[in-house]
Amino acid sequence: MRTSNFLLATLKETPADAEVVSHRLMLRAGMVRQLASGIYSWLPCGLRVLKKVEAIVRQEMDKAGALELLLPGVQPAELWQESGRWKDYGPELLRLKDRHQRDFCLGPTHEEVITSIVKNEIRSYRQLPLNLYQIQTKFRDEVRPRFGIMRGREFIMKDAYSFDVSEQDSRHAYDKMYRAYERIFDRLGLDYSAVEADTGSIGGSFSHEFHVLADSGEDKIAFCKALNFAANVETIALPAPQHGRAAPAQSMEMVETPGVKTIEQLCKMLAVPASKTVKTLVVKGTQGLTAMVVRGDHELNAVKAEALDSVSSPIRFATSKEIKEIIGTETGSIGPVGMNIPIVIDHTVALMSDFVCGANQADRHFTGVNWDRDLPLAKVADLRQAEDGDLCPGGEKGETLTVRRGIEVGHVFQLGRKYSRAMNAFCTNDEGEKTLLFMGCYGIGVSRIVAAAIEQNHDERGIIWPESLAPYKVCIVAIGYHRSEKVRQASEALYQQLDDSGIEVLLDNRNERPGVLFSDMELIGIPHRITVGEKSLEKNEFEYYGRKTGETQTIAAPDLLAVLKSKFEI
RNA sequence: CGGGGCGUGGCGCAGCCAGGUAGCGCACCUGCAUGGGGCGUAGGAGGUCGGUGGUUCGAAUCCACUCGCCCCGACCA
Numbered sequence: 001m002r003t004s005n006f007l008l009a010t011l012k013e014t015p016a017d018a019e020v021v022s023h024r025l026m027l028r029a030g031m032v033r034q035l036a037s038g039i040y041s042w043l044p045c046g047l048r049v050l051k052k053v054e055a056i057v058r059q060e061m062d063k064a065g066a067l068e069l070l071l072p073g074v075q076p077a078e079l080w081q082e083s084g085r086w087k088d089y090g091p092e093l094l095r096l097k098d099r100h101q102r103d104f105c106l107g108p109t110h111e112e113v114i115t116s117i118v119k120n121e122i123r124s125y126r127q128l129p130l131n132l133y134q135i136q137t138k139f140r141d142e143v144r145p146r147f148g149i150m151r152g153r154e155f156i157m158k159d160a161y162s163f164d165v166s167e168q169d170s171r172h173a174y175d176k177m178y179r180a181y182e183r184i185f186d187r188l189g190l191d192y193s194a195v196e197a198d199t200g201s202i203g204g205s206f207s208h209e210f211h212v213l214a215d216s217g218e219d220k221i222a223f224c225k226a227l228n229f230a231a232n233v234e235t236i237a238l239p240a241p242q243h244g245r246a247a248p249a250q251s252m253e254m255v256e257t258p259g260v261k262t263i264e265q266l267c268k269m270l271a272v273p274a275s276k277t278v279k280t281l282v283v284k285g286t287q288g289l290t291a292m293v294v295r296g297d298h299e300l301n302a303v304k305a306e307a308l309d310s311v312s313s314p315i316r317f318a319t320s321k322e323i324k325e326i327i328g329t330e331t332g333s334i335g336p337v338g339m340n341i342p343i344v345i346d347h348t349v350a351l352m353s354d355f356v357c358g359a360n361q362a363d364r365h366f367t368g369v370n371w372d373r374d375l376p377l378a379k380v381a382d383l384r385q386a387e388d389g390d391l392c393p394g395g396e397k398g399e400t401l402t403v404r405r406g407i408e409v410g411h412v413f414q415l416g417r418k419y420s421r422a423m424n425a426f427c428t429n430d431e432g433e434k435t436l437l438f439m440g441c442y443g444i445g446v447s448r449i450v451a452a453a454i455e456q457n458h459d460e461r462g463i464i465w466p467e468s469l470a471p472y473k474v475c476i477v478a479i480g481y482h483r484s485e486k487v488r489q490a491s492e493a494l495y496q497q498l499d500d501s502g503i504e505v506l507l508d509n510r511n512e513r514p515g516v517l518f519s520d521m522e523l524i525g526i527p528h529r530i531t532v533g534e535k536s537l538e539k540n541e542f543e544y545y546g547r548k549t550g551e552t553q554t555i556a557a558p559d560l561l562a563v564l565k566s567k568f569e570i
Numbered sequence: 571c572g573g574g575g576c577g578u579g580g581c582g583c584a585g586c587c588a589g590g591u592a593g594c595g596c597a598c599c600u601g602c603a604u605g606g607g608g609c610g611u612a613g614g615a616g617g618u619c620g621g622u623g624g625u626u627c628g629a630a631u632c633c634a635c636u637c638g639c640c641c642c643g644a645c646c647a
Contacts, residue, residue, distance in 0.1 A: 012596065012608070013582050017640055037639065143571080146641085262646060282647045291647080300644065320572095323647055331647045358647080479606055515607035533606060543606095 001472070002495075003508045007044050009033075010520050020216045022454035023148030025463050029524045031450075038145025038153035045524055046450070048471035050156065053449050054135055056187050056468065057158045064180035066131040066160050071113045073137060077103030079112040083422045094141045106139035111419050111441060114161045118437065119425035125165040128427065128437075129173055133160030135446060147216070149451040150407065156447040162440040165429055170414060170438035174206075177412050177442045181210055185410070188449065189466025189569075191456055195221050196231035197411065207413045210444075211406025212452040219408055220385075222401040224392035233403060234303045236386040237393055240347040250354045250368030252337075258363045261332035263296040266365065270356060273297075277356040278349050280334045282318040282327070285310045285342065289318050289326055292383055293336055293345040295352065299385040308381060310342060333358040336375060337366055343378035350380045407452045408445070415439040463525030464548050467569040472506040474498060474564065475526040477518060479533035482511045491532040494542070494560070501561060522547065528567060530560070 009030030018024040031046025080086035094106045135158045162173035185192045197209040220233040277296030306315045335358030371377045388403040420437040429435045457464045478491035498505040508517045531543040544553045
């Protein structure tokens with residue numbers, strides 16, 4: 001391809017809306033354009049990268065024995081009513097009506113459709129195991145789309161579904177997918193980690209998420225190097241600490257805390273560390289409201305809270321109106337002392353003494369509060385999120401956890417019989433009995449991977465593609481293409497030679513200043529650059545520049561192809 | 571959903587408070603010049619100021635409604 005025939009939609013200035021680096025660079029490099037909130041068009045340069053990701057995913061899925069198909073994006077409500085998710089899915093499911101006023105939705109995922117196909121086609125265990133996948137556009141009406149392609153409403157996903165006659169076979173299919181995912185992310189050239197994940201509302205036996213490690217990630221991942229353990233922080237159970245509770249040293253006092261709404265403000269005003277305070281969060285329970293108490297410097301783990309019988313699932317926080325009506329105070333001054341709704345406290349809170357908490361009166365807190373003496377010890381549970389430095393739950397020698405941020409790009413899941421049961425997907429086993437199928441589902445965020453790869457591979461000049469993802473492998477920058485016949489001929493000949501060798505090459509033959517050519521090629525992140533100019537042509541040489549290494553080298557013309565190939569990673 | 575912010579040529583912004591000729595930079599087009607890192611120079615084209623309604627002699631500017639986009643949100647409950 002020549003840039004003279006290409007839509008090279010690069011931007012010199014950064015659009016004001018773009019916050020994270022991948023979003024900025026995708027816009028600046030002319031890869032995507034926003035059409036509506038969370039909805040993007042893919043321009044040629046971006047599409048080439050997207051196709052690279054797709055191709056790798058497709059190859060490895062095929063190699064793992066999965067079969068590709070393509071399912072509809074628009075799905076009838078009946079199917080979702082059958083599985084129960086028409087009610088359960090909530091506003092993220094975009095619903096619409098056709099001209100006959102029949103209900104449909106835009107598929108946010110395809111368990112229903114795939115199950116309906118399989119239950120009609122599969123009769124016997126002899127037809128199994130089966131793993132079907134597709135690469136398709138999905139739509140989830142996110143509350144708050146953000147970070148460009150990273151959390152869009154419309155996005156591209158590879159989703160696979162396995163069907164087996166036994167739990168053991170299903171486990172087999174799961175392991176196979178897990179290994180295929182490792183190969184995929186290796187080939188994509190990403191720094192990633194497979195972590196134990198929450199099976200969430202879907203239930204199921206186990207699940208792993210694949211995360212690309214990046215500071216802009218929305219998830220927190222805990223690692224334990226010593227034990228080779230990694231998990232999403234929300235899944236990590238934290239056992240009760242073994243030490244006891246210190247004896248009370250202070251008496252309980254009410255103090256004025258005007259304007260204090262946050263733990264930070266509270267600590268500042270009273271000059272106490274956050275670990276001496278507690279925060280009380282009010283959530284909707286199965287009967288009325290319930291208070292959850294964690295230490296001031298800890299975070300409530302929504303998954304753990306949800307798991308409690310007394311808390312409604314999905315978890316919902318009480319509104320300020322409800323708090324005012326039932327507890328009779330403003331947010332910011334809530335505490336367990338004299339609380340008139342059920343209380344659950346975290347393990348660590350149960351072991352605190354002389355702590356600070358809200359007094360359930362506006363602008364007042366208590367100091368020197370102690371369990372048993374000032375208030376009865378409440379129900380104790382594991383409520384908080386694991387943090388950097390916490391003890392590794394599997395460790396016995398005091399191993400600690402390190403927490404980093406990750407972007408979830410893949411998820412493998414055992415579904416068990418949830419959907420086959422709801423939708424009556426049976427087959428006959430080797431004893432002639434009808435038996436419910438065991439399912440697994442396996443997702444990869446194809447479009448998100450493009451953004452994640454940029455988060456991990458960029459510098460101040462632009463994107464630095466891993467070779468496996470680059471829109472073109474080599475670019476030829478022709479300096480003086482329109483002025484020098486020599487340059488034009490040499491660059492065209494080189495272009496032809498590379499193209500004939502099956503190398504994806506972009507010839508920049510625009511009538512622009514050299515600086516413009518160089519910086520655009522660096523912005524869009526082409527891994528290898530050959531510069532053709534009169535100076536070097538006189539010596540029958542080309543100049544090489546490596547985007548990732550910054551390496552420059554002059555290469556004698558006859559050696560060019562061989563030397564260039566030696567620089568390729570793949 | 572709550573809170574905040576922003577909609578003015580393709581992009582980035584000023585003008586709005588104090589109503590009166592719509593402006594700047596980049597990009598674009600035409601010359602000249604230049605040619606190894608987003609040069610220089612001369613000229614030019616392009617906007618019913620998100621939409622609707624109102625106030626006014628007069629609205630980008632004031633008022634009301636509305637649409638769109640962005641950011642923040644247990645941190646405290």
